[in-house]
Amino acid sequence: MSDSLEPETLAIHTGIHRSQFNEHSEAMYLTSSFVFDSAAQAAARFSGEEPGNIYARFTNPTVTAFEERLAALEEAETCIATSTGMSAILASVMGLLSAGDHIVASRSLFGATVNLFNNILKRFDIETTFVSATDVSAWEAAVRPNTKLFFLETPSNPLTEISDISELSKVAKKVGAWLAVDNCFCTPILQQPLKLGADLVIHSATKYLDGQGRVLGGAVLGKRELLMDGGIYTFLRTAGPTLSAFNAWVILKGLETLKIRIDAHSNHAMQMALWLEQQPNVERVYYPGLPSHPQYDLAKSQQKNGGGIVTFEVKGGKDAAWRVIDETRLISITANLGDTKSTLTHPASTTHSRISQEARDDAGVTDGLLRIAVGLEAVKDLQADLSRGLA
Ligand SMILES: Cc1ncc(COP(=O)(O)O)c(C=O)c1O
Structure with a gap:
């Protein structure tokens, strides 16, 4: 080829x-x-x-x-x-x-x-x-x-x-x-x-x-x-x-559909990151496409776009984070990512639960942290789904 x-x-x-x-x-x-x-x-x-x-x-x-x-x-x-x-x-x-x-x-x-x-x-x-x-x-x-x-x-x-x-x-x-x-x-x-x-x-x-x-x-x-x-x-x-x-x-x-999907995931994730930054109960948003990301310039020089993963810290620790998860009706509560369906994960109690508290602290995986793998649904519907738990 x-x-x-x-x-x-x-x-x-x-x-x-x-x-x-x-x-x-x-x-x-x-x-x-x-x-x-x-x-x-x-x-x-x-x-x-x-x-x-x-x-x-x-x-x-x-x-x-x-x-x-x-x-x-x-x-x-x-x-x-x-x-x-x-x-x-x-x-x-x-x-x-x-x-x-x-x-x-x-x-x-x-x-x-x-x-x-x-x-x-x-x-x-x-x-x-x-x-x-x-x-x-x-x-x-x-x-x-x-x-x-x-x-x-x-x-x-x-x-x-x-x-x-x-x-x-x-x-x-x-x-x-x-x-x-x-x-x-x-x-x-x-x-x-x-x-x-x-x-x-x-x-x-x-x-x-x-x-x-x-x-x-x-x-x-x-x-x-x-x-x-x-x-x-x-x-x-x-x-x-x-x-x-x-x-x-x-x-x-x-x-065969990777390019078109990744472009759409990145686009949706950017919209979600910007929206999450505006939410009063969100302490911090981590997304490489946001100018507020600590390595924004490096991300821009190394990656063509921000990708589909947005991580955010809610105010109120684990209880508040779990509430956001439990109030969703559309977004799947699952550990996978990269799917057309958006997925929401509480890393501290799932994907990163088997590593020590010390290693979690070092890696910045706090109890209020949530990771959304933004899927291909309409952004407006995803925002409405997170709004209930964040309110
Ligand atoms: C960044 C990263 N690397 C590797 C893996 C492991 O992949 P698999 O579940 O296919 O073994 C995962 C799974 O979530 C992952 O997120």
Whole structure:
């Protein structure tokens, strides 16, 4: 596919390999294994002498189509699809790191990522130091001789803090570490971390890439050398957190509308953020598209738009926050995000409840904080839905 095509075109036309039936919409290959013409061909496929599918834990044509399409959007050499966003993070760490290695990570990360680093990886002698997402010098100061990986989300979940990808990539390069960026909130439509110097991009495809809250999925993207020879693909193929063909097909079709959805999510979120700033019972609004956002200029230089996530702090702590949630009739009370349906979450008691109070305080996840993933409903209806609880 030509490099000169725009993202919305790439999202529709990349990764098409028609079968003998010449179907227009991409076929879904629901098969766990593939048949060989002969014993010699089976041996050649297993030895890698002949390219081709063997078994769906290794590759599947529908999964490959999704990988090619997402790689085109991120302008990545290679994409490896995984069963979930968490398994994309796990595969990256297990593929690249060994016992005794050290990670420097943003302290503003999705709760399960913090738990993976803090509780599970620690048992395998991989230690993590958590630092401020926004203070580049803190990352440099946390580096040890055994630091192998920098890991961040930008904008972060839930406070939408912006990390400077380009500056952090320079620090990572200087100290010989890889920089991995979870690009779940922006998607390649708004931000392409590899072009800013990151080595790996991670996705929870469960979110905006699917876009309609239907399936789980994930992906890791980067240079072929790092993903294929560096151990990530070997981990995936051996340990098995592979993306299913059905989920790959759903997300592949989701990508076709990604640009139009992200533009609309960003537009609706901006209107909601401006409106929330005017509400007397709202203490503070966090949205990268607002001039009041502490890293507004950095967000503007790094992202094409603000994205769909708005976080706000209500006056009155947890009781007030829960009241806003319980008074909604339209907005879904659920932990997912990136859906056409707006979702409202109280991070302190859900997504971030398993991390310690101290880590929550450090990350600014207060009891009055609410995160709305603004969907594609009419903004006026969403405002009316929040107004009851805020009143
Ligand atoms: C920023 C971010 N990264 C990773 C994940 C994990 O993705 P998954 O639920 O697909 O494993 C999530 C899930 O909410 C997330 O918000």
